[in-house]
Amino acid sequence: MEYINNELCLGPLKKSLSVLTTDYMRPTYVYDLDFIAQRYKAMSGALKNTRLFYAVKANPNAQVLQKLKSLGAGADVVSLGEIKRALESGFQPQDIVYSGVGKTKHEITEALKLGILQINVESLPELERIGAIAKSLNKKAAVAFRLNPDVSIQTHPYIATGLKDNKFGMELSSLPKLMACLDKFSDSLELVGVSLHLGSQMLEFSGYEEALKKLKAVFIDLQKKAPGLRKFDFGGGLGIFYDRTDLELEESLLQDYAKITLNVLGDLDCDLQSEPGRWLVGHCGVLIAQVQYIKTTSEKTFVVLDSGMNHLIRPSLYEAQHRIMTLKKQNESHTVDIVGPICESSDVFLKSVSLGQVREDDFVAILDGGAYGYSMASVYNLHELPNEICI
Numbered sequence: 001m002e003y004i005n006n007e008l009c010l011g012p013l014k015k016s017l018s019v020l021t022t023d024y025m026r027p028t029y030v031y032d033l034d035f036i037a038q039r040y041k042a043m044s045g046a047l048k049n050t051r052l053f054y055a056v057k058a059n060p061n062a063q064v065l066q067k068l069k070s071l072g073a074g075a076d077v078v079s080l081g082e083i084k085r086a087l088e089s090g091f092q093p094q095d096i097v098y099s100g101v102g103k104t105k106h107e108i109t110e111a112l113k114l115g116i117l118q119i120n121v122e123s124l125p126e127l128e129r130i131g132a133i134a135k136s137l138n139k140k141a142a143v144a145f146r147l148n149p150d151v152s153i154q155t156h157p158y159i160a161t162g163l164k165d166n167k168f169g170m171e172l173s174s175l176p177k178l179m180a181c182l183d184k185f186s187d188s189l190e191l192v193g194v195s196l197h198l199g200s201q202m203l204e205f206s207g208y209e210e211a212l213k214k215l216k217a218v219f220i221d222l223q224k225k226a227p228g229l230r231k232f233d234f235g236g237g238l239g240i241f242y243d244r245t246d247l248e249l250e251e252s253l254l255q256d257y258a259k260i261t262l263n264v265l266g267d268l269d270c271d272l273q274s275e276p277g278r279w280l281v282g283h284c285g286v287l288i289a290q291v292q293y294i295k296t297t298s299e300k301t302f303v304v305l306d307s308g309m310n311h312l313i314r315p316s317l318y319e320a321q322h323r324i325m326t327l328k329k330q331n332e333s334h335t336v337d338i339v340g341p342i343c344e345s346s347d348v349f350l351k352s353v354s355l356g357q358v359r360e361d362d363f364v365a366i367l368d369g370g371a372y373g374y375s376m377a378s379v380y381n382l383h384e385l386p387n388e389i390c391i
């Protein structure tokens with residue numbers, strides 16, 4: 001993000017944001033599709049011989065999905081709603097990997113009828129359920145075991161998923177029971193893959209490397225028992241910086257991540273798959289909001305926006321800090337708390353930050369809102385959902 005001619009601009013093509021406020025009705029997410037393409041190309045170039053299945057939960061905007069599909073991505077989904085959105089946006093059933101801990105009977109039935117590429121299984125009862133439904137439909141379900149390696153990564157506890165006490169994935173000790181279930185449903189289940197997802201916002205990779213090595217050994221062992229096993233899905237989770245813009249350092253972390261992945265898995269006889277979300281779209285979106293009030297108390301000054309935790313919940317959910325900039329460059333700045341309109345004390349974007357001098361009706365951009373922004377938005381307090389624009 002930078003100012004050109006005093007206007008805040010987004011992405012590699014430096015697109016000005018002010019023009020988008022001409023017909024402003026309500027808070028608006030803006031996504032730069034060229035920026036997304038740049039990120040996708042960087043990641044697919046680094047992760048050689050890996051098929052990228054974009055994690056739709058990060059940003060399910062139809063134009064974003066169409067763009068990623070046009071670049072060659074598959075889709076990683078976690079609900080029938082996401083399956084439908086992916087199909088409407090041009091993905092084929094064979095482009096879709098279906099993850100998630102709570103798949104219902106209806107969702108599994110629909111996924112099997114559609115012929116989804118692969119279902120990442122999260123528990124023994126789920127495997128039983130898929131086996132029984134596939135049998136009743138006279139189909140053979142292609143499943144991957146999502147294994148929980150019990151390895152920790154440095155991230156917020158709410159987005160770590162690879163530890164024993166997380167609900168995600170299956171313990172390695174459950175493999176004998178899983179294999180017995182495959183035997184029981186040998187006509188309706190085929191083990192095609194092993195999958196892993198350690199969590200989100202990974203910026204350091206020692207735990208990730210340990211998990212890959214652990215699961216590589218399991219994969220080799222399973223391949224002897226399951227001849228159809230040919231995919232290793234190493235999940236998503238590569239992090240981005242929210243406190244600064246340093247795309248070069250992020251690309252160098254991407255290279256480290258890719259090197260570790262390919263060093264550990266490169267000699268396996270299998271197809272590699274990944275499920276990135278945040279890294280592809282996080283920086284490529286901003287949330288434009290309008291200043292409603294400058295409220296001064298004896299303690300501090302609050303800038304009250306028309307958008308808050310209802311539109312971008314990451315600050316109140318994970319204590320995430322999204323930088324905020326005025327759309328028009330201001331020469332003077334002041335120290336303020338930037339807050340939303342919601343009736344919760346946690347509805348705060350930033351505390352005691354320096355913001356360009358703003359007045360009522362001015363616009364600000366909340367940065368790095370391309371991932372887990374709109375997709376986690378709600379109508380809490382019955383405010384409308386934000387608008388979305390792709391540029």
Ligand SMILES: Cc1ncc(COP(=O)(O)O)c(C=O)c1O
Pocket residue numbers: 055058076099100197199200201235236237238275276277278279371
């Ligand atoms: C199973 C799975 N795959 C991929 C992702 C994408 O993670 P990220 O957006 O951090 O890359 C997630 C995110 O929670 C996930 O749960």
